[in-house]
Amino acid sequence: MTSISSASPALTGNDPKNRLFGPLPDVSAEAGYVEEHPKRVGFFTDTSVCIGCKACEVACKEWNTLPMDDSHGTRDVIGLSGMSYDNTGQLGANSWRHVAFIEQTRVVDLPMPAVGLPGALNRPEMPAPDSGDLDSTAKAQASVLNAEALSEFDPQTAQTGADKQIRWLMSSDVCKHCTHAGCLDACPTGALFRTEFGTVVVQQDICNGCGYCVPSCPYGVIDQRKDDGRVFKCTMCYDRLTDGLMPACATACPTQSIQFGDLDELQERADARLATLQSQGVETARLYGRDENDGVGGNGAFFLLLDEPEVYGLPPDPIVPARDLPAMWKAAATGAAMIVGVAVSAVLGSRRR
Amino acid sequence: MTSGIATPGAGWRKADGAAAQKNQKRRRRGNGRRGRNAEMAMVDEAEFTSYYGRPIIKAPVWKTPDVPLYLFLGGAAGTSSILAALADASARPSLSRVGRFVAGGGAIASVGFLVHDLGRPERFLHMLRVMKPTSALSVGTYILSPFSAAAGATAAVELLGWFPRLKRFGGAVSALFGGPMATYTAVLLANTAVPSWNHFHTKLPFVFAGSAMAAGGGLCMIFTPVDEAGPARKMAVAGAAVELGVVHQIESDESIVSEPYHLGRAGRFMQAAKTCTAAGAGLTVVAGRTRLGAVASGTLLAAGSLLTRFGVFDAGMASARDPKYTVIPQRERMAARDREHASTITR
Incomplete structure (x- = not known):
């Protein structure tokens, strides 16, 4: 790891290689995999064919031996959310896939x-x-x-007979494995790291549970297991990837709503799928996390949505907090200098005795 | 316009829209106090959608009071160490002694609170296995570690009366790290996705700097004989002025993310903080040269600083828990970008 030089843009604000923000053609190389490394992999979750079966959630829980939790992330509690067929509720330390369910109606x-x-x-x-x-x-x-x-x-x-129509939106949410990951930037121990596949993974033997990654994720993905103290999130089945297998969720998905593969290939496939849907008149279809010029430099796991992102509980315009880090350090340094200045003038300006 | 399939959104609304609206109205009740906010909120209500009102980002898992206390103690210790070193250089032995005790005590206690806040406290030393400028907590570790070591050792030597030259060196080292110690915590909060912290990322360091000076100066005033405490009084008053000024800027900001600083528990903390800080600063000017006045005003200033930390912390937590503070600013940002884009195209 090229420790100081790789991160110095955070202090200087001089970032010609987009280490903090912006498009990054090769995330693994930026993270130090300078020699031959696998291509960046990802998920393309096409929500237009998701049937909400939650096979992905079950497969994920089984493969990764995740504990049971209720819709608020409370461990070992059975609880219905009481709001919809979605009783997983959110992504968290114990739910690495979350199938969102939205019932919508419109007047036709x-x-x-x-x-x-x-x-x-x-x-x-x-x-x-x-x-x-x-x-x-x-x-x-x-x-x-x-x-x-x-x-x-x-x-x-x-149609329900009247002039009302109802539809169900279902979408399997997951860690986005961002090009510029807020959690990875924030981790002070190096427990979070970029794998050779371009994904972001927590090393559980290193994490000391400082919790700083939790509010640093603009998507609210990573969370702490309260009784354990450490943080957990989707690893994109790092163990399976190293053995040449697909992640459990993509393997279990019966409709190919979750597609796994090389990211560039998935992006092409997604573009084609979007064009097909739009030619069929589904104007509300859009890709989310596909744009490498967005606030996190594009996602490793991106989506085809049929409505606005916030409808699914996704932020409409996420930005990695570290984008403004140089400005923050500058303000902090100015503040520190101000303290010294005030203290010096207070001492000089006071009569002794 | 007919809202057919061809229009984006296609007229789809959440099926239980009525219930969701009721939920939002209930939330609104708190901000009748400020007309501008109420008006702004009504506009927002129409635009804002969410997934069953659930938060988008995760609220920090940091414990309270551990972390607000850490922010307060770190700030007070940082400014006290600077005051102590300068007092030492200008032959004010009592102020120097008090400053070193405040700095040492605050530094050691703040380390204790920080370690206690970890999910795995026994792995505290893992913080020292890497150095990452992108992580405010990593940078902070390399500020806090030398600072607390130097300030703690200086206070111990001061207490025991040994090694006067080492004491002066330790005091200088801790003073060197004192300023960053007081302000890095603002970056710690601002460099997150928490809307009410992140939006004010250039202002929070000055709030924390002012608050730290008020707390450090105030605590030193309490324990220092009044004829030597002149620098402490001046620093405390200046710090209080900076704190009140920048907090006012944050609270009167146009963005919706300044709203949590007015509402609920955070709003009450901020209000109490302003009252304490203003009263403490005023009393320092009027009666800071009497023993009783120094104790009273110093206590008020320290309390004001502590309340500011709790208020800022709570406001951030509240902004993380309500998806509207995540969605609305991002929507506004996108709209502004579209407008900019449109204007460049027409030209």
């Missing part, structure tokens, strides 16, 4: 004036031509992965 002014006369927009009560409707239905049926079309045939999401 069907029939949709998508196909019809140019004046159709002005007369929404006019039924759309039958032929057009059949046409689009057939097209939609042909594509199994068209989420909007699926909702037409799904009894859960189909």
Whole structure:
């Protein structure tokens, strides 16, 4: 590890290699894996095909022998959240995968004036031509992965008779394994480290439970196990990766909502998937954590969402705290100098005896 | 506009929207005191969505009172050590002696609180296996360790009356680390994702510097004969002025993340802190040269500093627990970026 020089941007603010913030083409090399190392791996979680089965949560708990906890992260307690089918509630020390569940409703002014006369927009009560409707239905049926079309045939999401429509959003959340990880920046013991796969992992024999990583994560992922004292989070199954296996959650996922692979390949796949969905009219689809120019330099685990990030409990514009660290150290140094200045002038300005 | 599939959002609303709104209204009740905030909050209510009102970031797991006390003691010890070294150089033996005791006692106690706060206290020394400038806690470890060692040793030597030259050297070393000791803790809080700390990352170091001077000066005033305590009084009053000024800037900031400094327990701590600090500073000027006045004003200043630490700590905790302080500033940031982007395109 190139200790001082690698981290000096935190003090100087001079960061030409984007060590604190910004895009970073090779995270493992930046972390000191200068020789041959594996490509950066990641998760692409496509929530448009998630069915909320929680197989990922179970597989994760089993493989990593995580203790039981309730929806508030309290260990060894059975508890229903009382808010939805989601009784995991949040990511934490004992839940490294969390399937979010959101029930949404909307008022629809069907029939949709998508196909019809140019004046159709002005007369929404006019039924759309039958032929057009059949046409689009057939097209939609042909594509199994068209989420909007699926909702037409799904009894859960189909119209309830009135002008109301209901849909369920399900998304399996996980540690983002950020390019610039707040937890990794904050760790004072070196327990958190960047692996050769570009992921971020806690070494449990080093962690002394200072808890500084917990509020440093802009996504609220890592947490402390109260009775243990140490912090825990997703390792992207580091043990399985070193043996050439897929992480447990991706292996268990029955719909390929969780896809594991080389990050660049996943990004290409995600871009294509987004384009497909958008061409099918799912305008609300968007990628989250895909942009390497975002506040954390892009995520190793990124998502395709069907609504705003905060709907799923994700921050809309996360920024790694260390981005402003040079300004903070400068302010602290100025404050310290001010104390000395005040003390010196107080001594000089006081009459002796 | 018809909200069809083609519009982003497509008209989807949370199915239990009514219940969520009620939840938010209840939260709002506390800020009737300040008109601007209430008005701002009403605008926010419409824009803000969350996952069942759950927090987005994790609140710090740091224990209270351990960490606020650590912040207070570290600050008071840091400024006292500087005062002691300067008093020693300007032949004020009583002030120097008191300053060294405050610095040594505060330093040792603060180490105790810091270690006690760890989830695995027996692994405290793991802090010393790396040096990471990106981690305020790592940098802080390399400030606290030499500072507490030097200040503790100086106080011990002072108490025993041995090695006067070593005492002076130890005092100088602790004074060297005293300033950073008092302000690094502000970076410790600010360099997190906690909205009400992170947003004020350039202001918190000055709050902590002022608060530390008020506490250090105040504590030294209490125990030093009044005719030697002139520098302590001056530093305490200056520190109180800085603290009150910068706290006022934070509390009157336009951003929604200044709201937690007004609400609930944090708001009461901050209010009490301002009262104590202002009263202590005023009393120092009026009656600081009498024994009784020095004790009373010094106590008030130290109490004000302690309350400020508790208030800042609690405000951050509150801002971490409510997703609105995470979502709304980030949304505003995105909107500002979009506006900027749009203006460059049209040009």
